[in-house]
Amino acid sequence: MKDINIEDQFQAKIDAEIKIEPKDWMPDEYRKTLIRQISQHAHSEIVGMLPEGNWITRAPTLRRKAALLAKIQDEAGHGLYLYSAAETLGVARIDMLNDLHSGKAKYSSIFNYPTLTWADMGTIGWLVDGAAIMNQIPLCRCSYGPYSRAMIRVCKEESFHQRQGYEILLTMMKGTDAQKRMVQDALNRWWWPAISMFGPNDAESPHSKQSMAWKIKRFSNDDLRQKFIDVTAEQAKILGVTIPDPELKWNEERGHYDFGQINWDEFWEVVKGNGPCNRERLEARRQAWEEGAWVREAATVYAEKKARKNQEAA
Amino acid sequence: MKDWPLWEVFIRSKQGLNHIHAGSLHAADAEMAIENARDVYTRRNEGISIWVVESKHVKASNPEDQGALFDPADNKIYRHPTFYVLPDELKHM
Numbered sequence: 001m002k003d004i005n006i007e008d009q010f011q012a013k014i015d016a017e018i019k020i021e022p023k024d025w026m027p028d029e030y031r032k033t034l035i036r037q038i039s040q041h042a043h044s045e046i047v048g049m050l051p052e053g054n055w056i057t058r059a060p061t062l063r064r065k066a067a068l069l070a071k072i073q074d075e076a077g078h079g080l081y082l083y084s085a086a087e088t089l090g091v092a093r094i095d096m097l098n099d100l101h102s103g104k105a106k107y108s109s110i111f112n113y114p115t116l117t118w119a120d121m122g123t124i125g126w127l128v129d130g131a132a133i134m135n136q137i138p139l140c141r142c143s144y145g146p147y148s149r150a151m152i153r154v155c156k157e158e159s160f161h162q163r164q165g166y167e168i169l170l171t172m173m174k175g176t177d178a179q180k181r182m183v184q185d186a187l188n189r190w191w192w193p194a195i196s197m198f199g200p201n202d203a204e205s206p207h208s209k210q211s212m213a214w215k216i217k218r219f220s221n222d223d224l225r226q227k228f229i230d231v232t233a234e235q236a237k238i239l240g241v242t243i244p245d246p247e248l249k250w251n252e253e254r255g256h257y258d259f260g261q262i263n264w265d266e267f268w269e270v271v272k273g274n275g276p277c278n279r280e281r282l283e284a285r286r287q288a289w290e291e292g293a294w295v296r297e298a299a300t301v302y303a304e305k306k307a308r309k310n311q312e313a314a
Numbered sequence: 315m316k317d318w319p320l321w322e323v324f325i326r327s328k329q330g331l332n333h334i335h336a337g338s339l340h341a342a343d344a345e346m347a348i349e350n351a352r353d354v355y356t357r358r359n360e361g362i363s364i365w366v367v368e369s370k371h372v373k374a375s376n377p378e379d380q381g382a383l384f385d386p387a388d389n390k391i392y393r394h395p396t397f398y399v400l401p402d403e404l405k406h407m
């Protein structure tokens with residue numbers, strides 16, 4: 001009886017838009033859902049650096065290189081804000097990292113696609129960061145305080161990511177035919193994975209309802225996807241590229257774009273680990289972790305030695 | 315290997331303002347915590363000064379005691395200027 005009462009009180013706080021803070025009582029499922037979501041989000045930021053890291057040394061100008069580096073460094077920061085937000089729920093950083101490296105934890109499937117040309121850098125900024133922003137803006141109002149605060153910081157930083165990507169594409173579209181073809185080819189490869197980023201259709205997304213009631217989520221997957229497609233279709237016109245979906249068409253009645261069916265079989269295959277780059281991404285993370293081991297160890301030993309010396313001197 | 319300890323990071327955004335909690339991070343020692351805080355929390359001139367404190371040293375009040383802890387202030391409306399009744403012709407006070 002007492003438990004039911006606490007849960008009711010908790011829900012009443014959520015309904016009144018009062019944020020939940022780390023030491024407040026919360027249902028186990030709320031905690032678990034958040035740990036899963038925030039850590040997956042953190043992993044996505046970290047793994048998300050890899051496809052773009054591929055192009056740092058080959059950026060066409062110093063301006064592009066500086067911007068790309070700054071963007072990737074931001075993504076590292078996003079990962080770190082999110083890992084610490086997850087830690088406030090009682091999960092250890094090391095356990096989250098181990099879960100990523102063992103393949104147990106998931107991250108956004110979009111990062112399991114390869115970056116073949118420079119136009120991919122523009123397309124990722126435009127579509128992948130664009131979709132991420134669409135997802136993240138409502139998360140700024142998430143009921144869990146530390147997550148919401150991390151997302152506010154992230155969203156402030158994201159807008160330059162999308163703009164730098166779109167600017168890359170605009171520049172290429174003013175270039176040679178080969179450059180224009182490169183942009184179209186990148187869009188053809190990234191479009192469907194990008195709109196899959198919003199997750200399965202609402203009917204196939206069983207946890208969504210509870211997450212909405214807890215105000216972890218504010219909009220459904222399909223609503224966010226529709227919103228993204230509506231704005232992106234207009235941006236594509238300005239760019240002068242064709243979105244690779246023959247069914248994409250403005251629907252006057254709905255006030256939205258209609259669009260074709262996502263290939264969910266492919267989506268689930270990539271989630272399961274069978275995308276074009278899943279193995280490569282995990283391998284790169286593991287390698288970075290293992291090759292950094294001596295640095296972490298040396299820093300620990302150095303800190304201990306310094307602390308000892310300070311104590312002796314005191 | 316031991317996990318590096320967790321640190322809480324406080325940033326003063328400009329001269330004259332308080333240090334405000336920005337978030338946390340892991341670092342082997344205080345020096346590294348400050349350097350990492352610089353890279354993680356002040357990439358866009360968000361700060362001019364950083365404090366770090368190991369999270370284990372932070373003692374916090376318990377949310378369950380919130381009522382009892384703060385209720386002494388609840389019934390003291392005479393601590394607020396609006397409690398006092400003064401004539402309308404008094405323009406400045």
Ligand SMILES: [Fe+2]
Nearest residue numbers: 045074075078
């Ligand atoms: Fe990000």
Ligand SMILES: [Fe+2]
Nearest residue numbers: 075129158161
């Ligand atoms: Fe980004």
